[in-house]
Amino acid sequence: MAGPPGSGKTALALGISQELGSKVPFCPMVGSEVYSSEVKKTEVLMENFRRAIGLRIKENKEVTELSPEETESMTGGYGKSISHVIIGLKTVKGTKQLKLDPTIYDALIKEKVAVGDVIYIEGNSGAVKRVGRSDAYATEFDLEAEEYVPLPKGEVHKKKEIVQDVTLHDLDAANARPQGGQDILSLMGQMMKPRKTEITDKLRQEINKVVNRYIDEGVAELVPGVLFIDEVHMLDMECFSYLNRALESSLSPIVIFATNRGICNVRGTDMSSPHGIPVDLLDRLVIIRTQNYDVADMIKILALRANVEDLVVDDESLAYLGVIAQRASLRHAVQLLSPASIVAKTNGRDRICKGDIEEVSALYLDAKSSARLLQEQQEKYIS
Numbered sequence: 001m002a003g004p005p006g007s008g009k010t011a012l013a014l015g016i017s018q019e020l021g022s023k024v025p026f027c028p029m030v031g032s033e034v035y036s037s038e039v040k041k042t043e044v045l046m047e048n049f050r051r052a053i054g055l056r057i058k059e060n061k062e063v064t065e066l067s068p069e070e071t072e073s074m075t076g077g078y079g080k081s082i083s084h085v086i087i088g089l090k091t092v093k094g095t096k097q098l099k100l101d102p103t104i105y106d107a108l109i110k111e112k113v114a115v116g117d118v119i120y121i122e123g124n125s126g127a128v129k130r131v132g133r134s135d136a137y138a139t140e141f142d143l144e145a146e147e148y149v150p151l152p153k154g155e156v157h158k159k160k161e162i163v164q165d166v167t168l169h170d171l172d173a174a175n176a177r178p179q180g181g182q183d184i185l186s187l188m189g190q191m192m193k194p195r196k197t198e199i200t201d202k203l204r205q206e207i208n209k210v211v212n213r214y215i216d217e218g219v220a221e222l223v224p225g226v227l228f229i230d231e232v233h234m235l236d237m238e239c240f241s242y243l244n245r246a247l248e249s250s251l252s253p254i255v256i257f258a259t260n261r262g263i264c265n266v267r268g269t270d271m272s273s274p275h276g277i278p279v280d281l282l283d284r285l286v287i288i289r290t291q292n293y294d295v296a297d298m299i300k301i302l303a304l305r306a307n308v309e310d311l312v313v314d315d316e317s318l319a320y321l322g323v324i325a326q327r328a329s330l331r332h333a334v335q336l337l338s339p340a341s342i343v344a345k346t347n348g349r350d351r352i353c354k355g356d357i358e359e360v361s362a363l364y365l366d367a368k369s370s371a372r373l374l375q376e377q378q379e380k381y382i383s
Helices: 009-020 041-051 102-110 168-176 184-191 201-217 237-246 295-308 315-327 330-335 337-346 354-363 367-376
Strands: 026-030 053-069 085-090 095-100 117-122 128-134 157-167 220-224 226-230 254-257 263-265 272-274
Touching: 009 026, 009 226, 026 041, 041 053, 041 168, 041 226, 041 237, 053 168, 053 201, 095 102, 102 128, 157 168, 168 201, 201 220, 295 315, 295 330, 295 337, 315 330, 315 354, 330 337, 337 354
Parallel strands: 026 226, 226 254
Antiparallel strands: 053 085, 053 117, 053 157, 053 220, 085 095, 117 128, 263 272
């Protein structure tokens, strides 16, 4: 996406993110993020590439799906350590008491499980997942933020298809992080804030093999997401060379670049190129041109922004703000809304009128006016 500043490139990216929903990965980044003293530029790009590729894993697991019930404590409440957990379970078909490992108790506490919740416990890993509150308790309060679900049907112990959405970067990070032991050095390492470390290519290749095998077996499906790189002209030739290769990979997301540059030098070189992007990479892209809004569109956007900020602006003021936006920029017009509301409140009004806009417009300069003033009064400034 190429267009002048304020033509809605980042807004389009946010719209794409909302449209995709939570199940499809969307990874936004800015070109300058790649410059780090700890990690290579290409490593930052690869990490974001893999954040934008999702994997939907379907597993048939043995789970215990249930709603906890209260049961009598066997120790009388004086035990110092947890040797086991006794939990009462209930489904439509009946009730059951289970003696659970103490590690499952930590999972129950973490999920904040209470009597009346519907949960499931995985048989092989002991993972506890809180599904919601049983609809038998739906009439307990008049207003509640809980999600009510029906009491599980069938047997307490059963097989269930579990769907998990993860990104390739989640798999990389989980396999790269050492689990640590019980010695003092491991414990110290876990307590200290870890430095950002690189994930090796060898590890990624191994994970790719496992992912491809899962896809072939039908256990998982690949969900290519979107990687959005704003201010792409900030990348240098090393990054662009890397992107050429990464875009041709079989495991590649949809990549959207955004820039407001015209013909300029590629960063770090004397080579001039459209949008500051090498021509061989531009050949792989389709370019969407974004244009400045007309006055009518600007007025609509300003009205929406005023509505979001709970500001009352009359039609005359919106029309005047539209003129300012056309003369200066839409961003400048949006920024005048907040000081105009303060001026209106100072004068004892809730509604912003044209006079308030004129007052703050005289107080605050836009970039073009400031540049013109500097040119006219050059002798008064130190250069």
